[in-house]
Amino acid sequence: MPTQKTLAATGNSVVAEAMRQCAPDVMAAYPITPQTTIVEEFAAFVAKGRVHTEYVTVESEHSAMSACIGASAAGARVMTATSSQGLALMWEELHIASGMRLPIVMANANRALSAPINIHCDHSDIMGARDSGWITYFAETAQEAYDNTIMAVRVAEHPDVLLPVMSALDGFITTHSIDRVCVMDDESVAGFVGQYVPKNALLDTDAPVLHGAFAGLGGPYFEFKKQQRVAMENARAVIKAVGAEYSALSGRPFDVIETWGMEDAETAVVVLGSTAGNVRHVARDLRASGEKVGVVKIRVWRPFPYAELAAALKGLKAVAVLDRAESFGAEGAPLFLEVRSALYDLAGHVPVVGYVYGLGGSDVRLELMEQVFADLSDIAGGSAVPAGPIYLGAREEA
Amino acid sequence: MKWDISEMGSWTYKQFPPGAVIPEAGNSDDYITGGWRSERPWRNDDKCTQCLLCWIVCPDSSIHVANEKVTDFDLDHCKGCGICAQVCPVDAIDMVPEGCELPEVK
Numbered sequence: 001m002p003t004q005k006t007l008a009a010t011g012n013s014v015v016a017e018a019m020r021q022c023a024p025d026v027m028a029a030y031p032i033t034p035q036t037t038i039v040e041e042f043a044a045f046v047a048k049g050r051v052h053t054e055y056v057t058v059e060s061e062h063s064a065m066s067a068c069i070g071a072s073a074a075g076a077r078v079m080t081a082t083s084s085q086g087l088a089l090m091w092e093e094l095h096i097a098s099g100m101r102l103p104i105v106m107a108n109a110n111r112a113l114s115a116p117i118n119i120h121c122d123h124s125d126i127m128g129a130r131d132s133g134w135i136t137y138f139a140e141t142a143q144e145a146y147d148n149t150i151m152a153v154r155v156a157e158h159p160d161v162l163l164p165v166m167s168a169l170d171g172f173i174t175t176h177s178i179d180r181v182c183v184m185d186d187e188s189v190a191g192f193v194g195q196y197v198p199k200n201a202l203l204d205t206d207a208p209v210l211h212g213a214f215a216g217l218g219g220p221y222f223e224f225k226k227q228q229r230v231a232m233e234n235a236r237a238v239i240k241a242v243g244a245e246y247s248a249l250s251g252r253p254f255d256v257i258e259t260w261g262m263e264d265a266e267t268a269v270v271v272l273g274s275t276a277g278n279v280r281h282v283a284r285d286l287r288a289s290g291e292k293v294g295v296v297k298i299r300v301w302r303p304f305p306y307a308e309l310a311a312a313l314k315g316l317k318a319v320a321v322l323d324r325a326e327s328f329g330a331e332g333a334p335l336f337l338e339v340r341s342a343l344y345d346l347a348g349h350v351p352v353v354g355y356v357y358g359l360g361g362s363d364v365r366l367e368l369m370e371q372v373f374a375d376l377s378d379i380a381g382g383s384a385v386p387a388g389p390i391y392l393g394a395r396e397e398a
Numbered sequence: 399m400k401w402d403i404s405e406m407g408s409w410t411y412k413q414f415p416p417g418a419v420i421p422e423a424g425n426s427d428d429y430i431t432g433g434w435r436s437e438r439p440w441r442n443d444d445k446c447t448q449c450l451l452c453w454i455v456c457p458d459s460s461i462h463v464a465n466e467k468v469t470d471f472d473l474d475h476c477k478g479c480g481i482c483a484q485v486c487p488v489d490a491i492d493m494v495p496e497g498c499e500l501p502e503v504k
Contacts, residue, residue, distance in 0.1 A: 101417030162416055200419045208423035215418055217434070224418050226411040 002188030025076035028067030065093035075201025084111035098133030103156035120361020265294025306342035317380035354388035435478035452482035
């Protein structure tokens with residue numbers, strides 16, 4: 001069993017630590033709030049000789065991901081981190097990384113997108129990368145951010161998967177708050193992630209290959225997209241298997257969704273990221289006063305755990321979905337759309353109400369969570385499902 | 399071992415190497431790209447001085463040469479860019495629209 005030490009550390013600090021322990025060959029990164037301290041601390045590890053990584057300082061996130069793609073195609077284990085506008089600037093490379101099936105691991109500090117300029121937490125950035133073909137983990141806590149980052153390496157590099165993986169943690173709330181985190185010893189992490197053996201390394205001159213081929217003009221582009229779909233579906237089992245192995249090693253449970261109180265819940269809230277704690281806090285109080293409420297936290301966003309979610313929410317009287325992002329003009333925000341779709345094939349109808357909350361770091365107060373549970377209680381009691389998305393906590397005229 | 403791509407047109411997603419990697423060096427020789435061409439080069443052997451400028455500039459190595467003389471064009475790979483016709487100092491190469499009759503040799 002690994003030796004574990006308990007630290008008081010920020011999410012960013014333990015993500016940097018996890019990356020050091022996974023020993024990437026190359027990191028190409030550009031600083032952006034609130035991600036900066038990840039690559040800053042990692043750069044310090046390189047400077048002190050605590051990790052032997054080729055650290056490439058680049059002039060933008062577009063270049064960062066481009067360098068990561070080149071290094072990964074060359075056969076290196078590659079990691080980086082970004083946030084918000086940086087992730088947006090990487091947009092075209094995100095698709096290239098997944099299309100070229102390069103197992104790059106990237107942390108993202110979830111942050112709002114401009115305009116107006118804002119540096120605080122929401123999920124607009126990561127939802128913009130939703131369809132880029134990256135496997136995506138969401139952390140509630142610094143501990144989960146550490147654990148997700150280590151598991152991400154194994155999942156990305158698995159021969160049945162070979163896809164890039166994002167390890168997302170909420171900007172400032174998780175990246176900068178000091179949390180209690182158990183960190184494993186270096187040897188245990190190194191043993192868990194193993195040595196990366198690239199499949200088609202450009203630098204393997206004994207077996208020359210070409211990356212970045214053209215597949216248009218009637219070529220097999222469509223077939224390669226199907227390969228990506230199959231790889232993403234394969235990832236479901238790999239994520240669980242790697243998670244089970246990691247759980248056994250670390251002693252910390254893992255599943256693609258985490259349920260609280262769902263054994264006999266009549267209503268539930270579905271949530272991503274750090275807000276799960278706020279929801280559980282209120283749910284615990286409501287449970288104490290006899291209300292059968294539950295909470296479902298989604299830990300893996302892509303591939304989306306629709307079957308697990310349907311099983312957890314089946315038969316409920318009402319479900320609320322909390323989205324920290326918008327999809328302007330859609331019937332609801334991204335998580336709402338996914339959850340409602342996941343419930344579509346269930347025999348009984350489960351009413352679903354969608355909320356948008358906390359955009360640009362607007363406060364996620366416990367009263368807001370209480371309001372959500374009160375709405376759920378009304379819907380369970382027969383009230384109509386209000387049209388959404390409901391802007392939770394937005395100022396309204398009296 | 400040679401990578402056999404002769405049946406590639408009927409491959410499913412399972413046959414293609416992940417990520418569109420081409421796991422063999424130099425196999426563009428086996429991949430017919432001449433179908434992109436809308437004009438084909440035609441060489442007048444009477445005018446040609448065998449200076450080999452076309453052979454030097456051809457970006458697709460599609461000028462066949464034997465015994466230091468141009469013999470013909472590799473129409474499986476020539477994309478009809480016309481650089482050979484442009485550089486020919488004696489106007490011995492014409493670009494002829496595909497689908498048209500070739501000029502008669504005088």
